[in-house]
Amino acid sequence: MKQLTFYLDFISPYAYLAFEKLPAALQGLSYAVDYKPVLFAGFLKHHGQLGPAEIAPKRDWTYRQVLWTAHAAxxxxxxxxxxxxNPLALLRLAVACGANRYVCETIFRHVWQGGEDAADAARLAKLKEQLQPRRDPADEAVKAEVKANTDEAIARGLFGVPTIAVDDKLFWGADALPMLRAYLDGDPWFTSGAWEAAADRPGQQRNAEKK
Structure with a gap:
């Protein structure tokens, strides 16, 4: 049985799509998933990037593309x-509940089904009542766990969500599920050296001559 770690932030429509597609994508395989809520904004800050929604044309395309992808699927x-x-309340609720598949599914659908405000206080209260967390989401230990998950992910090399980690490999994005499936199926490409070779080349900045 393979152990997968699914790093997610409920703010990401791609994380929602990957979450919904995962069971079908890996049907027939023996695996277990550890769901880890992380703060995507922490990745952006660490890498000095803007989020897709902070770039107006990219924001428009992202929303259209994810809605089309959902429609097609x-x-x-x-x-x-x-x-x-701000997804922190949802991330902390997930951690307080144990972040299993049922918990993550309930929170993802709270955000991405119905078209309502995901951060509305009344809706959050109802969601908390439904999930009955074992710990208080406002507890400092819960907050620290979300931060620790985020720090762990950054240290592991993550830059976006969703990312699924298995063995020493990271698979980023909802469209990486077929690649993940191929790896778990033992596709020889992954042992051919192609994975390592793809990243074994200098970047333009490192090669640029100083003027």
């Missing part, structure tokens, strides 16, 4: 009333 999906939003 017959996954129910509506944009939340406000996006982006």
């Amino acid at each position: 017959k996954i129910p999906m509506q944009m939340p009333a406000v996006h982006p939003f």
Whole structure:
């Protein structure tokens, strides 16, 4: 049985799509998944990047593309009333509940189905009542766990969500699920040296001569 770690932030429509597609993508394989809520904004800060929603044309395309992808895959999906939003309350709730598949599914669908405000206080209260967390989401230990998950992910080399980690490899994005499946199926490409060779080349900045 392979152990997978699924790093996610509920703010990401791609994380939602990957979450919904994962069981079908890996059907027939023996695996277990550890779901780890992380703060995507922490990745952006660490790498000095803007989020997709902070670049107006990219924001428009992202929303269109994810809605089309959901439509084509017959996954129910509506944009939340406000996006982006602060996902910390949802991340902490997931951690407080144990972040299993049921918990993550419930929170993802809270955000990405129905078109309502994911951060609305009344809706969050109802969600908390539904999930009955074992710990208080406002507890400092819960907050620290979300931060620790984020720090762990950055140290592991993550730059975006969703990312699924297995063995020493990271598979980023909802469109990486077929590649993940191939790896788990033992595709010889992964032992041919092609994985390592793809990254074994200098970048332009490192080669640029100083003027």
